[in-house]
Amino acid sequence: MASSSDKQYVMGYPSMNNMYSQPPPSPGYAMPCQPGAYPPPMQPPYNGYPGMPESKKYFTPSFNVWYNSREYGPMGWEPEEDNSSSKGFGRLMLVTMVTLITSMCMVSLVIWFLFGTQVPEFHVASLSVSNFDMNDSMIAAKWDVNVTVFNSNRDLKVEFIPIKASVFYKNVPLALSAIEPFHLQGAHLHEFQIKMDNGKAIISKPLMAEEINSGHSSGHLFVSVRLSLGAKFSTNSIWRKETLRVFCENLILNFASKGGNGTLAEDGQTECLIFT
Structure with missing residues (x-):
């Protein structure tokens, strides 16, 4: 039986009374740094062994403390980043957007100018013939035509060269003439006069001569007025030219009792077709 002086131990728990001192450090071994002590103090000689050499008294880091070093300002302050590249990119995007918008506006203007313009409107205001005389295949007459033209484009000026x-009469020319150029502002109406007196016109086809003579004798003659002109559409910055062909067909001339004077029928056709 164990004596009362024997110490009792509980399995799983270390003994609090059995405190063994740590063995002394090996010769030349430096004690670990204590908090607040940097660099560690030099160890005295132990059992005849020399202490730490002079070259080891101070701590020398094993890396370059100046590598990738930067100067920082006060605590909480960070140096400003170099954002010149971002500013340059922003300027480039702004210039690109302005250029694209301007280009789109110009393209829209050109498309509207090329395809959105309206050709002028032509009407025969009056038509008269005097001294109409036909002898076999020879026709002599004086023609007087008034034509109105309306420019429906508000922002375009038209110059007729x-x-x-x-x-x-059908495809047989009876009279020819030339007109002085004029210009027409946007949304304006203009009337010009055409006078034709070419002496005598020769009808080369006998059948056509008979039809003209028959119409004159009956008091109703169908004729056409045709115009060929160059039109220059322009704004303050751009312009374009077109050739217009105006056909005023099936105009009815009324003659009084086989006389030589005829006028345009009031209920007759006066509108003209325009081809470009």
Whole structure:
């Protein structure tokens, strides 16, 4: 039986009374740094062994403390980043957007100018013939035509350059003339006069001569007024040219009792077709 002086131990728990001192450090071994002590103090000689050499008294880091070093300001302050590249990119995007918008506006303007413009409207205001005389295949007459033209484009000015006018019976020319150029502002109406006196016109086809003579004798003659002219559409910055062909067909001339004077029928056709 164990004596009362024997110490009792409980399995799983270390003994609090059995405190063994740590063995002394090996010769030349430096004690670990204590908090607040940097660099560690030098150890005295132990059992005849020399202490730490002079070259080891101070701590020398094993890396370059100046590598990738930066100067920082006060605590909580960070140096400003170099954002010149981001500013340059922003300027480039702004210039690109302005250029694209301007280009789209110009393209829209050009498309509207090329395809959205309306050709002028032509009407025959009056038509008269005097001294109409036909002898076999020879026709002599004086023609007087008034034509109105309306520019329905509000922002476009139209300039009509050389203008050629003619009076036809079907495809047979009866009279020819030229007109002085004129210009027409946007949304304006203009009326010009055409006078034709070409002496005597020769009808080369006998059948056509008979039809003209028959119409004159009956008091109703169908004729056409045709115009060929160059039109220059322009704004303050751009312009374009077109050739217009105006056909005023099936105009009815009324003659009084086989006389030589005829006028345009009041209920007759006066509108003209325009081809470009």
